[in-house]
Amino acid sequence: MDSHPQILFVASEMYPFSKTGGLADVMGALPLALSRLGVSVGVITPFYGRLASSEFPLRLIYEDCPVGYPWPDTTADIFLADYHGLPVYFISRGEYFDRRFLYCTHKGDYFDNCERFIFFCRATMEWARRLSSPPEIIHAHDWHAALVPAYLHFLRKVDTFWKKTKSVVTIHNLAFQGRFAYRLFLESGLPSAAWNSSGAEFFGDFNLLKSGISYADLVTTVSPTYAREILTPEFGCGLEGILNHRAADLRGILNGADYAVWDPRQDRYLPSTYSPETPRGKLRCKESLFHELCLDPELLSRPLLGFVGRLREQKGIDMLLDILPELMRKDVSVVVLGEGNLQFEAQVQDMMETYPGRLVARIGYTEDLAHRIQAGVDLFLMPSRYEPCGLTQMYSLRYGSLPVASALGGLLDTITGYPDPESTGFIFTPPDARTFLQSIELALEVWERPAEWKAMRTRAMCKDYSWSSAAQQYIQAYTDIGADLSPA
Numbered sequence: 001m002d003s004h005p006q007i008l009f010v011a012s013e014m015y016p017f018s019k020t021g022g023l024a025d026v027m028g029a030l031p032l033a034l035s036r037l038g039v040s041v042g043v044i045t046p047f048y049g050r051l052a053s054s055e056f057p058l059r060l061i062y063e064d065c066p067v068g069y070p071w072p073d074t075t076a077d078i079f080l081a082d083y084h085g086l087p088v089y090f091i092s093r094g095e096y097f098d099r100r101f102l103y104c105t106h107k108g109d110y111f112d113n114c115e116r117f118i119f120f121c122r123a124t125m126e127w128a129r130r131l132s133s134p135p136e137i138i139h140a141h142d143w144h145a146a147l148v149p150a151y152l153h154f155l156r157k158v159d160t161f162w163k164k165t166k167s168v169v170t171i172h173n174l175a176f177q178g179r180f181a182y183r184l185f186l187e188s189g190l191p192s193a194a195w196n197s198s199g200a201e202f203f204g205d206f207n208l209l210k211s212g213i214s215y216a217d218l219v220t221t222v223s224p225t226y227a228r229e230i231l232t233p234e235f236g237c238g239l240e241g242i243l244n245h246r247a248a249d250l251r252g253i254l255n256g257a258d259y260a261v262w263d264p265r266q267d268r269y270l271p272s273t274y275s276p277e278t279p280r281g282k283l284r285c286k287e288s289l290f291h292e293l294c295l296d297p298e299l300l301s302r303p304l305l306g307f308v309g310r311l312r313e314q315k316g317i318d319m320l321l322d323i324l325p326e327l328m329r330k331d332v333s334v335v336v337l338g339e340g341n342l343q344f345e346a347q348v349q350d351m352m353e354t355y356p357g358r359l360v361a362r363i364g365y366t367e368d369l370a371h372r373i374q375a376g377v378d379l380f381l382m383p384s385r386y387e388p389c390g391l392t393q394m395y396s397l398r399y400g401s402l403p404v405a406s407a408l409g410g411l412l413d414t415i416t417g418y419p420d421p422e423s424t425g426f427i428f429t430p431p432d433a434r435t436f437l438q439s440i441e442l443a444l445e446v447w448e449r450p451a452e453w454k455a456m457r458t459r460a461m462c463k464d465y466s467w468s469s470a471a472q473q474y475i476q477a478y479t480d481i482g483a484d485l486s487p488a
């Protein structure tokens with residue numbers, strides 16, 4: 001394990017230690033893909049008190065690292081895990097991170113989120129300052145880590161340790177910016193020079209993601225299409241101005257899928273494995289899922305449709321709810337796995353009572369069931385209103401569950417829509433309930449033509465979105481901003 005990584009990732013979640021969505025999957029895979037290309041990588045992430053994995057034990061390596069926030073004598077403890085040979089440093093301070101959820105409860109965001117992530121970013125800089133040599137790149141992900149490039153920008157001017165280090169910020173979801181009152185800017189430790197409209201300020205508020213976008217040496221996002229979309233008012237979430245300002249330093253690098261975790265050939269959560277050459281196991285997965293979810297066995301020979309994702313407007317769960325009555329008239333069954341907005345959760349559960357045995361909703365977060373749904377369904381539904389990249393559709397392609405998805409963001413970059421001769425799924429635009437339903441109807445028509453369906457399924461399963469291509473593009477990006485990544 002290399003204790004002075006050339007690239008230091010900073011992120012608020014990382015699979016298998018903590019996860020609420022795709023960001024965690026990226027953190028669990030991209031550092032490994034980079035290290036396979038010969039670059040040394042480390043990760044810094046919060047220690048949430050409970051760990052989702054006991055496979056990688058943690059060791060306390062530093063006590064009372066001074067952070068100086070929010071009180072002059074505040075400190076963090078640092079834990080270390082060896083993640084397949086990569087160092088993962090955990091920033092620990094119970095009062096901030098030892099909570100049941102990562103960012104919010106059903107009642108809303110934790111009231112002190114700004115304080116928690118100022119603390120995290122400052123602790124990151126303090127801990128990184130104690131490494132034996134500075135990293136070539138600090139790579140911050142999403143708003144929770146976005147103050148790191150801002151701190152670096154100003155520290156570089158006064159501390160020679162940081163002189164050569166460059167920063168990257170990656171936007172995984174522009175809708176979450178970390179926007180707080182000006183008062184918290186004053187406490188953040190950023191100099192007053194950062195308070196302007198091309199810095200940390202956003203309409204009088206302190207905006208953490210904007211701070212990162214303003215001060216990072218390079219800004220990336222997770223698909224080429226989303227990189228173009230966020231320059232427009234429709235997708236820019238108010239930050240299109242600063243993003244256009246930084247357009248020359250903005251790149252879209254498509255995420256990958258971690259096939260060590262998401263591949264039906266070797267998925268440990270499946271009752272039966274399968275591949276394009278031996279697809280029969282997929283039917284066994286469907287049968288077993290029917291049994292597990294108590295779906296009506298009469299419908300086994302008909303298409304099973306699945307949705308796995310956060311029950312939020314982004315994911316278009318309301319569109320699915322709108323068309324469910326119509327879908328139920330088509331002799332299909334539907335499974336929904338997700339959690340999120342209380343109202344959506346209640347609506348899905350109500351509908352389940354209306355259509356027993358035909359619609360099953362599991363409210364909650366269940367990693368293993370997500371895998372079994374990917375394997376057991378025929379169609380995977382992803383009617384997103386925006387989608388920076390989306391990983392679940394990449395997984396569904398690999399599992400031969402053809403995606404029905406909106407034609408935007410990373411969905412457009414990963415799915416080839418029917419009737420293209422190379423089609424791997426069904427894409428529709430505009431993202432509304434009516435076109436979504438029409439797209440499912442088209443998919444059901446193709447399903448009635450088994451030869452065509454099987455050919456499409458095989459094409460989908462053979463698509464390769466592994467991380468190596470993204471890792472190469474990140475290495476190119478790091479080098480372009482001046483990182484020296486030659487072996488130490």
Ligand code: ADP
Pocket residue numbers: 020021022023025308309310337338339364365366367370389390391392393
């Ligand atoms: P996002 O990050 O916007 O939520 P992605 O498609 O990039 O969307 O990644 C979502 C990840 O979270 C996938 O690994 C998916 O399987 C997982 N996931 C989402 N909701 C659930 C859930 N309720 N239970 C288990 N896994 C879930």
Ligand code: GLC
Pocket residue numbers: 021022023026172173222255387388389390391410
């Ligand atoms: C975000 C996006 C999702 C993306 C993921 C990982 O959560 O909503 O589209 O796949 O980050 O980059």
